[in-house]
Amino acid sequence: MRALITGGTGFLGANLAAYLRGQGWTVRILRRATSPLExxxxxxxxxxxxxxxDPDSLRPAMVGCDVVFHTAAISAYWRTPAEQILRVNIEGTRNILAAARELAIRRVVLTSSLAALGVPEPGTLLTEDHPYNLPPGRFLYGYSKAMAEAIARIFVEQGLEVVIVNPSVILGPRDIHRISGSLILEMARERVPALPPGGVNVVAVEDVARGHLLALERGRPGERYILGGENLSYRELAEQIAEIVGVPAPRRVLAPPVVKGLAALARIASGIGVSLPIGADQLWLSAHFIWCDGRKAEAELGYRPEIPVREAIRRAWEWYQTTDKALEAS
Structure with a gap:
């Protein structure tokens, strides 16, 4: 079996490629000529x-492939112009699915995100049935992923088999762009003076890669499946990171109104061209508990996270250290 992975040089795409190769697959990656190969x-x-x-580049990439894993997306949304996020995440998905339909690809797995499910009501967990409930201007990345899913369902109605997966916050090795693991690096540099009051679901990248193959084999077309790990408060996550990287954990937790006020200021600063290490959307979301319920993926796919978050942090930290040393020596 041969799979095409879009975004194959990125964090998730590279780990998926490694996992599929370990399972005996032939893997082809779609990449730009300038993509880093680390x-x-x-x-x-x-x-x-x-x-x-570039639709004309997609058909040759898919020729001879049995399935497509569409992992390519703009994930570093706080570093990227809004127009580019929408073009890549929405129109890019449309282009991939159109090419897959034209070439009669057997099945496509679309990598969406937990972000496409919006924000749960206080005290509740996100499930696959949760509708996206934020305006585009509040969280453009989540909106773009929700719109990409809507496009996928249109293709499903037209006969293309597309299964959607929604990973939560992913940690682990091969994070070449330092996106999900930025908190690990900032903690290691002792640049996190205080923590937000909310929480996130965190999962090891190897589990997410395995979940993609399970979705390919067992998922129902048009359905979405949360690929999650552990529901953690930011304090709990920070304590685990601090233990791994060997620094004191921040003790101060900001109140929700303070975080939302900082988010408003960050939005103003971004609007006048000030570059910030964290985006307004990230700040605003960090005041909420973006926790989820993974029972659907367990029941239908047989997906269960196997790698503890603590181990995912350790693997990520080791990879960052090894890679940074190699880059310094080159």
Whole structure:
């Protein structure tokens, strides 16, 4: 079996490629000519040069492939212009699915995000039935992922088999762009003076990769499946990170109104061109508990997270250290 992975040089795409190779698959990655190859340098994969925004490059990339894993997306949304987020995450998905339909690809797994489910009511957990409930301007990344899912369901109605997966916050090795693991790095540098009052669900990237294959094999077309791990408060997550990287954990937790006020200030600063290490959307969301219920993926896919968050942090930290030392020596 041959799989095409879009975004194959990125954090999730590279880990998915490694997992599939370990399962005996032939893997082809779609990448731009300028894509950094650090995350896949140890992997035996085929390379197809192209871009999700260039439809003419997608059909040659898919020829000979049985399935497509569409992991390519703009994830560093706080560093990226809004127009680019919408084009890549929405129109890029449309282009991939159109090419897959044209070439009669057997099945596509679309990597969405827990962000596409919005924000739960206080005291509740996100499930796959939760509708996206935020305006586009509040959280553009989540909106773009929800719209990509809506496009996928149109293709499903037209006969293309698309299964949607919604990973939570992913940690682990091969995070070449330092996106999900930025908190680990900032904690290690002791640049986190205080913590937000909310919480997140955190999962090991290897579990998410395995969940993609389970979704391919067992998922129902048009359905979404949460690929989650552990529901943690930011304080609990920070304490685990601090233990792994060997620094004191921040003791101060900000009140929700303070965090939301900082988010408003960050939005103003961003609007006048000030570069910030964290975005307004991230700050606003960090005042909420974005926790989830993974029972649907367990029941239908047989997916259960196997790697504890503490171990995911350790693997990520070791990879950052090894990679940074290699970059310094080059």
């Amino acid at each position: 995350a896949i340098k140890d992997l035996e994969v085929e390379h197809a040069i192209g871009d999700v925004l």
